[in-house]
Amino acid sequence: MLSISHTTRYRYDRPVRLGPHRLLLRPRDGHDLRVLKSSLRISPPARLHWHFDTFGNSVAHALFADPSDHLEVQSNLLIKQYERMPPLLHPDWPKASMPPDYDEDEQIDLAPFLAMEFPQEAAGLQAWLDAVFQDRPDATVVFLKALSAAIHNAFAYSRREERGTQSALTTIHRKMGSCRDFAFLFMESARLCGFAARFVTGYLHYDRGEVDDFVGGGSTHAWADVYVPEEGWIQFDPTNLIDDSTALVRVAVTRTPLQATPISGTYERGDSSFLGMDVSVNVREMSEDEHDAPFPSEPEASSLS
Numbered sequence: 001m002l003s004i005s006h007t008t009r010y011r012y013d014r015p016v017r018l019g020p021h022r023l024l025l026r027p028r029d030g031h032d033l034r035v036l037k038s039s040l041r042i043s044p045p046a047r048l049h050w051h052f053d054t055f056g057n058s059v060a061h062a063l064f065a066d067p068s069d070h071l072e073v074q075s076n077l078l079i080k081q082y083e084r085m086p087p088l089l090h091p092d093w094p095k096a097s098m099p100p101d102y103d104e105d106e107q108i109d110l111a112p113f114l115a116m117e118f119p120q121e122a123a124g125l126q127a128w129l130d131a132v133f134q135d136r137p138d139a140t141v142v143f144l145k146a147l148s149a150a151i152h153n154a155f156a157y158s159r160r161e162e163r164g165t166q167s168a169l170t171t172i173h174r175k176m177g178s179c180r181d182f183a184f185l186f187m188e189s190a191r192l193c194g195f196a197a198r199f200v201t202g203y204l205h206y207d208r209g210e211v212d213d214f215v216g217g218g219s220t221h222a223w224a225d226v227y228v229p230e231e232g233w234i235q236f237d238p239t240n241l242i243d244d245s246t247a248l249v250r251v252a253v254t255r256t257p258l259q260a261t262p263i264s265g266t267y268e269r270g271d272s273s274f275l276g277m278d279v280s281v282n283v284r285e286m287s288e289d290e291h292d293a294p295f296p297s298e299p300e301a302s303s304l305s
Helices: 104-114 119-132 140-154 168-174 179-192
Strands: 002-026 033-043 046-052 058-064 068-081 196-204 221-228 232-237 248-254 263-268 274-285 301-303
Touching (some): 002 033, 104 196, 104 221, 119 168, 119 179, 140 221, 140 232, 168 179, 179 196, 179 221, 179 232, 221 248, 232 248
Parallel strands (some): 046 301
Antiparallel strands (some): 002 058, 002 068, 002 263, 002 274, 033 068, 221 232
């Protein structure tokens, strides 16, 4: 079991009136992940309305009544993960070759995830792919793993604090980026090669005693999913060169990086100044004894009727 505490705090020099905020912080249960306990603490107090978005992600809308010089959102989760089966147990399946062979229904369902977000970058991205893959693998997962490795090895990781995600060509030209930049470069490259790909946001968990070179912990993490016929969505994290691993704790999946922003909203600025934002994420394993311990309550959030 994993205990996850994710705290985000925004600071202002004087009380401001907060507009509606969208919170994308709670994982949705699946065959590989189960949410055992969850709580959401918000200051100043907020009223919450929960719903599912177009991707099936669990979203909370927060409404505020009182002005405040800060906004603090703390999400606490207790989850249980289940081992994922290795992809392509039978690599000789007909649909395991390049390019992917989606059937008619899959092409309709996957259409939003097949189109590049910035099609004007297709020529430049194709030139980079041609230079990297002079001898391109003809097996689906072999190629995708090689693409992840190419990004991991060619670009320097940089934890960017500014909002937004670099375009694929921007990352290539700068030769550096954050986890979300690498995930987006991987997505756009996969889509250009005919794959359906989506953006994933969540957390990174690993044993610090065994792995020294993982990056992206201590905050939210980002990677990509690719849909492979007969296998479904497979995770690829070019930042840490891992795939389909329980080290990746999924929270939400979206078509674009912007749609996966964990917390978004507005405030009436007036004469106030924004002083900054602090984010901290703590992911740790819990024993069965700790599982039975009291879990943080949520006295500062209520549901809309």
